[in-house]
Amino acid sequence: MSKAFNVSRQNGFTTIAITCFVLLYLPIILLVVYSFNSGTSVAIWEGFSWRWYQSAWQNDQVQEATVRSLIIALWASAISTTCAVLAALATTRTRKFKGQAAVFAMINQPLMVPEIVTAVALLIFFAMIKVATGYTGLAYLIVAHSAFCIPFAYLPIRARLQGMDLSLEQAAADLYATPFKVFRRITLPQLWPGILAGAMLAFVISLDDVVITEFVKSAGQDTLPTYMLGQLRRVVTPEVNAISTVLFGISVTFVIAFTVLGKIKN
Amino acid sequence: MVFAQVSGDVEKTITGGTLKVATAISVRNLRKVYPGQPPVVALADASIDIKDNEFFTLLGPSGCGKTTLLRMIAGFEHPTAGSLTMHGENLLELPPYKRPVNTVFQSYALFPHLTVAQNISFGLEMLGKPKAEIRQTVDEMMALVKMTEMADRQTGQISGGQQQRVALARALAPKPRVLLLDEPLSALDFKLRKDMQLELKRLQMETGITFVFVTHDQEEALTMSDRIAVMNAGEIRQIGNPRQIYDQPAERFVADFIGDTNFLPAELIETAGQTATIRLSSGKQIAARAAESGSQKGKVTLAVRPEHASIGPEAEGLLAGTLGEVVYFGTDTHYHVALEDGTGFVVRQQNRPDATAQFSSGDRVGVHFAPGIGQVLKD
Numbered sequence: 317m318s319k320a321f322n323v324s325r326q327n328g329f330t331t332i333a334i335t336c337f338v339l340l341y342l343p344i345i346l347l348v349v350y351s352f353n354s355g356t357s358v359a360i361w362e363g364f365s366w367r368w369y370q371s372a373w374q375n376d377q378v379q380e381a382t383v384r385s386l387i388i389a390l391w392a393s394a395i396s397t398t399c400a401v402l403a404a405l406a407t408t409r410t411r412k413f414k415g416q417a418a419v420f421a422m423i424n425q426p427l428m429v430p431e432i433v434t435a436v437a438l439l440i441f442f443a444m445i446k447v448a449t450g451y452t453g454l455a456y457l458i459v460a461h462s463a464f465c466i467p468f469a470y471l472p473i474r475a476r477l478q479g480m481d482l483s484l485e486q487a488a489a490d491l492y493a494t495p496f497k498v499f500r501r502i503t504l505p506q507l508w509p510g511i512l513a514g515a516m517l518a519f520v521i522s523l524d525d526v527v528i529t530e531f532v533k534s535a536g537q538d539t540l541p542t543y544m545l546g547q548l549r550r551v552v553t554p555e556v557n558a559i560s561t562v563l564f565g566i567s568v569t570f571v572i573a574f575t576v577l578g579k580i581k582n
Numbered sequence: 583m584v585f586a587q588v589s590g591d592v593e594k595t596i597t598g599g600t601l602k603v604a605t606a607i608s609v610r611n612l613r614k615v616y617p618g619q620p621p622v623v624a625l626a627d628a629s630i631d632i633k634d635n636e637f638f639t640l641l642g643p644s645g646c647g648k649t650t651l652l653r654m655i656a657g658f659e660h661p662t663a664g665s666l667t668m669h670g671e672n673l674l675e676l677p678p679y680k681r682p683v684n685t686v687f688q689s690y691a692l693f694p695h696l697t698v699a700q701n702i703s704f705g706l707e708m709l710g711k712p713k714a715e716i717r718q719t720v721d722e723m724m725a726l727v728k729m730t731e732m733a734d735r736q737t738g739q740i741s742g743g744q745q746q747r748v749a750l751a752r753a754l755a756p757k758p759r760v761l762l763l764d765e766p767l768s769a770l771d772f773k774l775r776k777d778m779q780l781e782l783k784r785l786q787m788e789t790g791i792t793f794v795f796v797t798h799d800q801e802e803a804l805t806m807s808d809r810i811a812v813m814n815a816g817e818i819r820q821i822g823n824p825r826q827i828y829d830q831p832a833e834r835f836v837a838d839f840i841g842d843t844n845f846l847p848a849e850l851i852e853t854a855g856q857t858a859t860i861r862l863s864s865g866k867q868i869a870a871r872a873a874e875s876g877s878q879k880g881k882v883t884l885a886v887r888p889e890h891a892s893i894g895p896e897a898e899g900l901l902a903g904t905l906g907e908v909v910y911f912g913t914d915t916h917y918h919v920a921l922e923d924g925t926g927f928v929v930r931q932q933n934r935p936d937a938t939a940q941f942s943s944g945d946r947v948g949v950h951f952a953p954g955i956g957q958v959l960k961d
């Protein structure tokens with residue numbers, strides 16, 4: 317009798333695994349290390365200093381871009397999560413209807429359509445609105461981000477709703493709770509870890525977006541990622557490393573929180 | 583209360599007239615087919631009239647459609663066909679939250695994010711009862727199910743039996759007109775189960791709430807119910823009070839499912855009303871009970887309860903055979919007899935201190951039962 321198949325005992329497994337991890341994490345580690353470089357190069361180590369963090373902190377453009385990124389991410393996360401909750405309720409708490417698969421595909425459209433297509437489409441669409449209304453504010457970015465964040469918020473919320481015991485909602489209805497009260501008193505209290513997880517995921521995705529933002533933004537509407545992209549075109553200093561490291565830290569924190577929330581039972 | 587009615591005859595409420603017992607829930611030709619390949623007929627044209635203040639039990643093996651019927655009364659499942667009324671009002675038009683019935687779910691379905699007390703008060707809050715009244719009712723209910731000390735526990739922190747008691751209290755608290763109970767005692771240990779059976783019965787008599795009780799435990803059904811509907815494979819096979827169900831099973835399935843029964847091949851010679859004359863395989867003739875409808879002559883099956891038969895010398899019996907196993911049970915002894923025609927027959931005789939063991943394994947014996955004891959079954 318041979319032993320049960322175990323992928324970790326295959327030849328070369330260790331080598332491949334180590335290569336993958338190195339390729340994935342070595343660049344990030346280098347990025348973090350060089351953010352503390354005292355010199356102006358992102359490749360030659362000259363000693364430890366906090367100077368690029370200070371420089372980024374004091375850079376007006378960085379400050380502005382950060383505030384703008386946060387505003388957009390907060391709005392986009394709030395709007396997309398609200399839509400996602402409604403969409404998830406509609407796709408899990410109604411009777412099966414014809415075209416349910418199509419609705420599901422439409423909600424997840426941003427995951428499947430290439431980002432560049434969405435970006436160009438939004439650019440053209442918003443250009444028409446801009447001409448018609450003359451409005452050039454942040455709302456375009458917020459709307460665009462909300463749209464592509466919906467599937468990211470939707471998936472964890474839907475997963476949670478599907479995992480919930482339907483008989484609880486039936487028991488509440490049996491005890492004279494109207495559909496709205498059932499949602500408020502029974503569904504929502506159990507759904508909140510899913511909602512928070514969805515909102516956080518949407519927040520991080522919005523914070524991180526380059527392609528769609530680059531296309532949709534008006535002049536002077538740089539977010540942190542598009543500002544960094546702009547900087548790279550000119551002169552590259554470890555300031556970019558410092559900003560990236562902070563963003564990395566925020567993302568890691570959110571991902572950990574997301575995992576923890578996903579584990580909350582009941 | 584004893585109801586003589588065997589079939590599901592409608593008893594209409596005559597306004598202004600003197601009335602016997604009003605019908606609480608009337609189920610007419612209710613049918614439920616779950617779509618699928620092939621479709622599942624969970625309930626096939628069931629008709630029942632459940633009376634006010636009645637302890638009505640749905641009894642049947644697993645998968646026979648008990649829960650399905652209950653869920654249709656509660657409103658979680660919509661029937662494929664048929665009608666369902668409560669005190670004359672069409673239930674099918676009402677959403678679950680407007681139906682004056684409460685359910686004790688087979689899976690308890692307690693709210694995991696609420697405490698025991700909050701679970702029990704939920705229905706009262708939804709009805710908009712005043713705070714003081716809610717608190718008082720919740721206290722009463724917790725005392726009733728002996729959960730007062732655990733009022734502030736989360737429902738995940740109590741045992742299965744305790745959860746069941748909370749589910750019961752939660753459904754009783756709003757004092758519904760009809761309470762639906764889906765195997766509410768199945769998770770309890772023997773002692774607690776017996777206590778809760780008595781408690782439920784007392785509660786039902788005191789509150790006057792109509793209970794529709796689901797179980798697959800025949801003893802529980804016999805001891806607690808006013809009337810029982812025996813179900814099999816989505817069909818209602820017999821409705822009657824426990825005595826009728828036990829003594830006059832309408833058919834082989836019912837006789838077999840409720841209690842132990844011996845089935846004897848026999849021949850029907852003639853019927854007069856509910857009495858039939860039959861010939862046993864030994865050639866001897868005896869009177870037996872038959873269903874009113876007048877069974878057809880020819881081959882029939884005769885059902886005889888083990889405790890209604892006795893064992894004696896071969897010459898004195900209606901049927902002869904060889905004694906096989908003799909199993910001593912303390913209160914009684916079971917004699918397994920292999921009859922001459924090949925069928926097995928069990929005789930259950932009460933033990934008395936003065937009796938001496940007369941027969942032992944291998945002896946030739948006779949089996950006897952009194953005229954009118956056996957029940958002729960339609961096959």
Ligand SMILES: Nc1ncnc2c1ncn2[C@@H]1O[C@H](COP(=O)(O)OP(=O)(O)OP(=O)(O)O)[C@@H](O)[C@H]1O
Nearest residue numbers: 616622623624643644645646647648649650651798
């Ligand atoms: N949602 C459903 N979809 C398809 N079939 C179902 C569904 N619910 C129940 N059934 C089927 O309908 C039949 C009756 O089920 P039901 O739950 O009413 O049985 P039951 O008498 O309550 O059994 P138990 O004693 O095991 O609880 C079963 O064959 C079951 O498999």
Ligand SMILES: [Mg+2]
Nearest residue numbers: 648649688764
């Ligand atoms: Mg059931």
